[in-house]
Amino acid sequence: MADQHAGPIRSARRRATAVARRFAARPRVAALITRLAPRSVRTRTTLAACVSVAAVLLVASAAVLLLLRANLVRSVEASGREQAQVVSRLAADGRLPNPVPLDHGSDFVQVTDAHGTVVAASQNLAGRPALTPAGTSDGHGTFNLDALGDEHHQRVTTLTTDTPNGPVTIRVGASLHTADTAEDVTTAALAVLSGLLVATVGVVTWKATGRALRPVEVIRSEVAAIGDRDLGRRVPDPGSDDEIARLAHTMNAMLDRLESAGVRQRRFIADASHELRSPLAVLRTQLEVAHTHPDPAIRAEMVAGALQDTGRLQSLAADLLLLARLDATGHSGPMEDIDLAELVRTTAEGRDSRPHPVDLDLAAGCTATGNPMWLGRLLTNLLDNAQRHARSTVAVRLAFDVAAGQAVIDVTNDGPAIDAGDREKVFERFTRLDDARSRDDGGTGLGLSIARDIAALHGGTLTIEDAPAGCTFRVRLPTREAPRSSTGR
Known part of the structure; x- marks a missing residue:
């Protein structure tokens, strides 16, 4: 019993081993293909162009050869059919000669009666037995033509007609030698021309791709040579518009x-x-x-x-x-819907009213998407700056710009105005227009820079606007809802 099962088990193991070897060989084949694949863009482009042109030429050549072959064969068939019709009329009139003369393009003629006996034939088949079908080719009968004493490629036309002595079958063989020769010559010519064209395309593509990629290599070399202390260098401009x-x-x-x-x-x-x-x-x-x-x-x-x-x-x-975190992350962290009026009110009320109280004029219903902790830091920095420089009044106004679809937060103080030429300078890091006073009051020179970065990360802006007295820091933030009412303090 064990011997009966041992054979099938060994056979199954061999099949499993063979399957495992085939699957194991696939990664090696893929790795080999990857190693052999050209890595140069120039080489890949040239190969792609050559393969594409070769494929198009192959299809076009095959179509030309098929059309040529069909036309030549139709011409030979027409010649043989014409010869068969001439012999048919002679046989029908009882004037069938023996031997039958051959027209131009015909190799042989053989006429047999209903019993298969040769009635008449061309000179080269005189005394030969009747041709017997050996099969079919392209819908036409093929015959054993060894009687001609040479190997012939022919198209045989068969025609049956009635004569005074009964029905006869006329077979006319038309040579395809001219068609074969023309096909061979055309095939050779197309092969040579296709090879020359593919080679020409390869050379032209290789040179054109090399010339096109030369500026890329120059750019690559220049970029590779630029170090962290050579950032003043620039890659060459090829001067083209591509x-x-x-x-x-x-x-x-x-x-x-x-x-x-x-x-x-x-x-x-x-x-x-x-x-x-x-x-x-x-x-x-x-x-x-x-x-x-x-x-x-x-x-x-x-x-x-x-x-x-x-x-x-x-x-x-x-x-x-x-600042390092803002520069490193490039985003505002976890986002959520924020009621800006509530955020401004909570931030203002959580501050000490000294040295100056904060007046609020808030439009309710302005909802923005952002990080509440960072937006709170933005407002805190603006309020710190306003209270540090105000003479007596700090005001915060929240409104909605319908045309722009933005919430507008204005933080105004009645302190010294900021000249137009200094309005961008104050947002630079460690910038103090009044250095001594700012340092004495505890400012780091980073608050406004941090505020602008936070506004930018939320898709908004922070600018300085004119005010009747002092200056106004204006924050614009994208919002989804228009205000419904206004509340103030």
Whole structure:
């Protein structure tokens, strides 16, 4: 019993092993194809052009040969049919000659009666037995023509007609030698011409692709040579108006942005170092005085000043971290629908009313999509700046711009106006129009820059507008709903 099952089990194992080997060979074949595939764009383009042209030429050549063959065969058949009709009329009139003369283009003629006996034939078939069908080809009968003593490719036309001695069958063989020769010559000519055309296309494509890709290689080499300290270099402009020129312009624009980013980064690091160095020097001085001064009152005053400077350092570090986060993420984090009127009211009411209270004029129903924590930080920075510079009044107004589909938040203070030439400068990092006063009041010079970045990440803007007294910081944010009513304080 075990021997009866051993054979099928071994056979199944062999089949499973063979299948496993075939599947295992597929990744190796794919890897081999991947390694052999051309990696150069120039080579791939040339091969694609040659293969495409070769495929088109192959189809066109096949169509030409088929049409040529059909026309030649029809011509031979017409010649044989004409010869058969002439013999048929002679036989019907009882004037059938023997041997039967051949027309131009006919190889043989044979006439047999109803019993298969040869009645008449052309000179080359005299004394030969009747031709017997050996099969069919293209719907036409084929015959054993060994009697001709040579190998012939012919089209045999068969015609039956009535004679005074009874019905006879007329077979006329027309040579296809001319058609075969013409087909062979045409095939050879098409093959040579196709090969020359494919080779010409390959050479032209290779040279044209190389010339077209030469500027790309120059651009690649130039970009590869540009280091982090050579951002002032630019790739050459080919001077054309094509994709390569647009690539060069795009690369140069990218290098412009990288150079600007590098300049901003270096300036930011220098400014940050300067801003950190000053309070750290003051803090160290205060601590050294407090450590060495014998008067407890002076020591307490120095410690209090050190605590104040430590708070400023902490605020500066927090602002620097936030700026780094904004630059790194490039998005505003988790988004949700926010009632802007409620956000403004909560932010304003959560602040100390000193040194100046905040008057609110809020249009209800303005809903925006954003990060409430970051939008709250934007409002906090604007209110800090307004209260720091206001003489007596700080006002916040929320309205809806129907034409633009935006919520407009105006934070106005009646402090010194900002000149038009300085309105963009104040949004630069560590910029203080009144440096001494801003530092004394605890400003880091980063609040307005952070506010603008947050507005930009929410698809909005932050600008400075004219005001009857002082200046107005205007925030525009995309919103989905128009205001329904206004509330104020």
